[in-house]
Amino acid sequence: MASIRRVKGENLYIRYLILSCWGLFCLMPVLWFLSIGFRPRTEIITAQPIYFPTLSLDAWHMIWSDWPMAKYLRNSVAAIFGSVMIDLVLAIPAAYSLSRYEYRGREDIGFYILSTRMMAPAIVAIPIFFLFRNLGLLDTIWALMLVYAAINLSIVTWIIRSYMTDIPRELEDAARTDGAGDLRILWEIIIPAILPGIITAAVIAMIFVINEFLFTLLIASTPDAYTMSVALANFTGGSDGVIYNAIALVAFLAFVPVFLVVIAIQKHLSRGLTMGAVKG
Amino acid sequence: MAQIELKGVSKRWGAVWGVRKVDIEIADKELLVLLGPSGCGKTTTMRMIAGLEDPSEGEITFDGEVMNAVDARDRDVAMVFQGYALYPNMSIYENIRFPLRMRNVPKDKQDELVRRAAKMVELSDYLNRKPGALSGGQRQRAALARAIVREPQIFLMDEPLSNLDAQLRQAMRVQIKYIQRELQITTVYVTHDQIEAMTLADRIVVMQGGAVQQVGTPDEIYSDPANTFVASFIGAPPMNLIDGMIKDGNFVADHVEVPDVGIKTTGQIRLGIRPEDCAVVSSAEQRHNMKGDVYGVEPTGDMTVLTLRVGEKNLEIKADRDYRSELGVQENVVFDTNRLYFFDSQSGERVR
Ligand SMILES: Nc1ncnc2c1ncn2[C@@H]1O[C@H](COP(=O)(O)OP(=O)(O)O)[C@@H](O)[C@H]1O
Ligand SMILES: [Mg+2]
Numbered sequence: 001m002a003s004i005r006r007v008k009g010e011n012l013y014i015r016y017l018i019l020s021c022w023g024l025f026c027l028m029p030v031l032w033f034l035s036i037g038f039r040p041r042t043e044i045i046t047a048q049p050i051y052f053p054t055l056s057l058d059a060w061h062m063i064w065s066d067w068p069m070a071k072y073l074r075n076s077v078a079a080i081f082g083s084v085m086i087d088l089v090l091a092i093p094a095a096y097s098l099s100r101y102e103y104r105g106r107e108d109i110g111f112y113i114l115s116t117r118m119m120a121p122a123i124v125a126i127p128i129f130f131l132f133r134n135l136g137l138l139d140t141i142w143a144l145m146l147v148y149a150a151i152n153l154s155i156v157t158w159i160i161r162s163y164m165t166d167i168p169r170e171l172e173d174a175a176r177t178d179g180a181g182d183l184r185i186l187w188e189i190i191i192p193a194i195l196p197g198i199i200t201a202a203v204i205a206m207i208f209v210i211n212e213f214l215f216t217l218l219i220a221s222t223p224d225a226y227t228m229s230v231a232l233a234n235f236t237g238g239s240d241g242v243i244y245n246a247i248a249l250v251a252f253l254a255f256v257p258v259f260l261v262v263i264a265i266q267k268h269l270s271r272g273l274t275m276g277a278v279k280g
Numbered sequence: 281m282a283q284i285e286l287k288g289v290s291k292r293w294g295a296v297w298g299v300r301k302v303d304i305e306i307a308d309k310e311l312l313v314l315l316g317p318s319g320c321g322k323t324t325t326m327r328m329i330a331g332l333e334d335p336s337e338g339e340i341t342f343d344g345e346v347m348n349a350v351d352a353r354d355r356d357v358a359m360v361f362q363g364y365a366l367y368p369n370m371s372i373y374e375n376i377r378f379p380l381r382m383r384n385v386p387k388d389k390q391d392e393l394v395r396r397a398a399k400m401v402e403l404s405d406y407l408n409r410k411p412g413a414l415s416g417g418q419r420q421r422a423a424l425a426r427a428i429v430r431e432p433q434i435f436l437m438d439e440p441l442s443n444l445d446a447q448l449r450q451a452m453r454v455q456i457k458y459i460q461r462e463l464q465i466t467t468v469y470v471t472h473d474q475i476e477a478m479t480l481a482d483r484i485v486v487m488q489g490g491a492v493q494q495v496g497t498p499d500e501i502y503s504d505p506a507n508t509f510v511a512s513f514i515g516a517p518p519m520n521l522i523d524g525m526i527k528d529g530n531f532v533a534d535h536v537e538v539p540d541v542g543i544k545t546t547g548q549i550r551l552g553i554r555p556e557d558c559a560v561v562s563s564a565e566q567r568h569n570m571k572g573d574v575y576g577v578e579p580t581g582d583m584t585v586l587t588l589r590v591g592e593k594n595l596e597i598k599a600d601r602d603y604r605s606e607l608g609v610q611e612n613v614v615f616d617t618n619r620l621y622f623f624d625s626q627s628g629e630r631v632r
Contacts, residue, residue, distance in 0.1 A: 173332050174365035176352045177436075178426070179382030188378075192369035 030255065037249035044244045059245035067234065068223050069250070076227040076254070079141045080209055083148030084202045087156040090149075091201070095161035096186055100172070110161070117154040121214055129218050139225045147215045152205035159204065163197030164190060200268040203261050210258055228254040282342045282433040282466050283308045284329065289338035291324050291490075298324040300490040301338070307482075311460050311467045315477040316487035317513070322470040323362070325487070326436050329468060331355045342433065353382075357434040358427035362442060364419045366411035366426070372398070373407040376425045383430060397429035400459060417448045421455075428459060435460065435467040441476065453479060474514050478502065486510045503619075508628035511552050511621060517585060517596040520558075522551045523625060531620075534591035535571045538615060543622055543631060550628075552621035558597040560586065561612045568612035570595070574605045588613065 036044060038060070039053030063069045098110050128147065129138075137143040167190060175185045191198065213229050220226050226234075232250050235243040262269060284306040291298040299321040306312045314322045327333040329340060331352035340347045347355060358379065366375050376397055380390045398404045401421035411419055420440060427435060440456070441449045457480055460467050471477055477484050478498045486493040486501060486509070494506040505511035505519075512518040524533025526546050531538040533551070543549065561568050572588030572595065579585075584603040587594050588611060597613060605611065622631040 168363060168365065170361040170363050170365035171367065173327075173330075173352075174359065174361055174426075175367070175378070175382075176332065177330055177355075177357055177359045178379035179353045180378075181353065184382065189367055193367075195369075 030252065033248040033252045033255075036245050037252055039245060041243070041245055059243070059249050062243075063246050063249055067231065069231065069253075071223060072226050072228050072231040073253070075141050075144075075225060076210065076229075079144035079148055079227060080206050082141070082145035083152065083209060084156075084205050086145060086149035087152050087205055088198065088202065090153060091157040091160050092186070092191065092198070094157050095164050096190065098157070099161045099164040110158075113154045113157050115154075116150075125214065125218055128215065132219060138219055139221045140219075141225050143219045144216060144225060144227065147219065148205075148209040148212060151212065151215075152208055155208070156201045156205050159201040160194065160197055163194040167193055196268045199265055203265055203269065206261065207258055210254060283344075284434065284466060284468070285339075285341045285344075286325070286329070287339040287341070289325070289328060289335045289340060291321070291328060291333060292336040297490045299328070299335075302487075302490075302492050304485055304492065304495065306466060306468065308466055309464045310482045311457070311469060311480060313477040313481035313484045314468065314470045314487060315474060315481075315484050315513070316472065316493075318472055320487045321490040322472075322487060323438055324490075326359075326438055326468060326470050329434070330357050330359050330436050355434075356432050357436055358430065358432040359436040360423050360427050360438065360440045362439045364411070364423040366419055366422055368411055371408055371410055372403060372414070372422050372425075375411065375422060376407075376429050379426060379430045385430070393429050397425040400428065401425045401455070416443050417452065420444060420452060424456070424459070428463060431463060432465065435465050435469075437467065437469045439471055440469075442471070442473070449476075456480065474516065478514070486513060488513075505552075505621065506630055508550065508552065508623045511623070515554055515556075517555050517598075519552045519554045519621070520595040521623070522553070522590075522593070522595070524549060524551060531622075536569060536590065538569050538617065538620065541617075541620060541622070545631065548625040549631060550623040550625050552623060553615050554619065555585070555596045555598040557616040557619040558613050559616075560597065560599050560603065561614050566612070567614060569615045570613040572611060572613065574607050574609045574611055576607075577603070577605055579604075586611070 035053060038055055038057065040056040040058055043051075043053045094113070098106060098113075132138050132143045135143075137146075171189055171193070172185050175189045180188065211229050212227075213233075216225075216227050216230050217233070220230055228250060232247055232254075235246045235250070284304075286302050286304045289302045290300055302321075302325060304312070314325060316322055324333060328335050331347065331350060331354075335348065342355070366372075367378065370378065373394060376394045377390055380393060385393070394407075395404065398407055401424050403418065403421050403425060406414060406418060406422075411422065414422065420443070423440065427437075437456070441452050444452060453476060456469075469476075469480055471480075478501075481498055483495060483497055484501045485495050488509050494501060494510045496504070501510060502514055505514065508521060512521060522533050522536055524531055524536060526532075526541070526543050526549050529540055529542070531541045531543075531549070531551055536551070538551070541551075558570075570588075570590060572590035574586065575589040575594055576587035577584060578587075579601070581601065583601050584599045586597045586599045586603060586605070588597060623629065624631055
C-alpha cells in the first residue's frame, strides 16, 4: 500500500515538472515582452541570447506622454464592451428560438448563422468600408462596435444555444403553468440559469476581437477610433524607426486584461471552447 | 375546483401515437391516477391537460368549457414535474412565491401564502436555501409547495415520488393524499407504481400503448380486471395466467385442473389466478387444482413468495410466512374458486 502511494507521489512531481516547463514555454513571449518593454532602446538588439538588461521606464513614459495611449485603451474597451452587449442582445433571443421552438429550417438557420464565421474577412472588407462611409460612421467607435459584434455574433449565438439546450424543458413548462409568458421565462428562468454560459460567450467574444486589426485599420483613420491593436502599428516606421520596446509594452498592456479575465472564468471557458465539438 | 373531461383525445407525432382516443371524465375534487408502464402516454395525457401539448384530435373541457385553445398559463392548473423543475437560481422561498408573483397576488398576501404552503410540507426552515442544497425529498416537497401555494383549479402530478426511496415515498404519499383532501382540489396523478395508484386513487385509469385499458376504483381494478394487461399489471407478484381448455365445463391445462368453472364457451381459454388466492395443501390426498415443483422460495417477512415450475411455466403463490421448502419438491396447490378470472386467449379480454 505504502509503495503504491509513493509511486503516486512521484508521479505527481513529474507531472508538475512537465506542466511547469510547458507553462514557462507558453509564457516566454510574455516575459520577453516585459523584458524588452522595460529596457532602454539601445539595449534592444544584443548579441547574447541570455542578457540581463538595465531597467528603464523610457518606453513606459513615452507611450503615455507621446501617444494618447489612454484614449486608445478607452476606445478598445468601449468598442469591445459595446460589441459584446450588441451580441448578447441579439444572440440570446436567437439562441432561445434555436434551442426551444420547433420549426422548419431551424437547423439550417442555425448553420447559416455559424457559416457567417467561415467567410474570409477580405471578401467583405471593401463593402463594409463603403457601407460605413455612406452611413457616415467611418472613424468612429460605433462602427467598430458593429463590426466586432458582427464578427462574434455567430459564435456567441452558438455557445449560448448550447447552454440553453441543456436546460431541462420541464423548467420552462413549470414557469409556464405557474403563469409566466415567454419573455418572463427568458428573463427570470433561462438567463439566470445559463449565466455562466453567457459570461463565457462574452469573454470568448472579447478575446476574439481584442486583437482585431484588419477592420479596425479600415475604419479608424485618426486617434478618434484607434484601438490598442492599431496603435501598435504606430510604432513602426516614421522618422523614429521601429520602436520595439514601446511595441512590446503596448502588446503587454493589451494582453493583461484578457489574461486576468480568462483566469477568473477559466473553469467555464473550456466548456465554451469545446462546445462546437460536443454539440451538434 | 373543476370537473375535467377528455373526449376522444389523441396525440400524434407523425406516425408515432403518444395517446390514442382517450375518453376520461374526472369529477370535481376527485383524485384520479393514471397508471401504466413507461411510455404508455401518461405524461403526454397530463401535458395536454396542462396545455403544454396540443391534442392532435379531441376536446379537453374544464367545467364544460373547451380548453383546447387556452394557453397553459391561463388554465389555472399547477403541475408537479417528475424532475421537480425547481428554479435553480432562486431560493426555495422565491420558488414557492413565483406563481403568486406571476399572477399579481398582492405583495403582503404573498408572504403569508408562501409561509403557509411551506408549513404544510414542513419546509419552513429551508426557505432561504437554493434547491441545490436540498435533499431529494425536500426538493420534492418544495415542488409540492409551489403547486399548492396558489390553490389552483387543478393539480397535475407527474410521478412526483419516483426519485425517492421507499420509506420517504410512503410518507410523501400519505402527505399528498392528506393535502389533496384538505384543499379539495381536483387532482390527476401519474405513476407507473401500482401500489401508489392503489393507495392514493379515488379512481384509476390504466393505460397501455397510449390507450385506456380500464377505468375504475382501486377495488374494481384489482378484483374485476377488464383484460389480461390490467390483471397482470396490478398486484405484486402479478396474477398468474395459465393457458388451457374448457372441457365439459372444467378448466384443464398441463398439471392444472379446475372443475365446474361456470364458463359456457368451450375450447382455448386463459385462466387468471392471483398468488394470494392460491394455497399450498399439506398432503397429496387433499383436493387440489395444480401440481408443480418448487423453483424458488422467497421469504419477505410477512409472507413467502413460492415459485412453482408447472409444466413449462413458472407460477407464483403467496404462501404462509412460515412456509419453507427445498427446491424440486413437488407441491400441490388449491385455488380459491370464487376468485378465478377467465380471459380470451387471443384478445386477452375478460370472458365472464
Ligand atoms: N415530443 C415527442 N415526440 C415524439 N414522440 C414522443 C414525444 N413525447 C412523447 N413521445 C412518445 O409518446 C409515447 C408516450 O410518452 P409519455 O407520455 O412520455 O409516456 P409515459 O409518461 O407514460 O412514460 C412514448 O412512446 C414516447 O416515445
Ligand atoms: Mg412520463
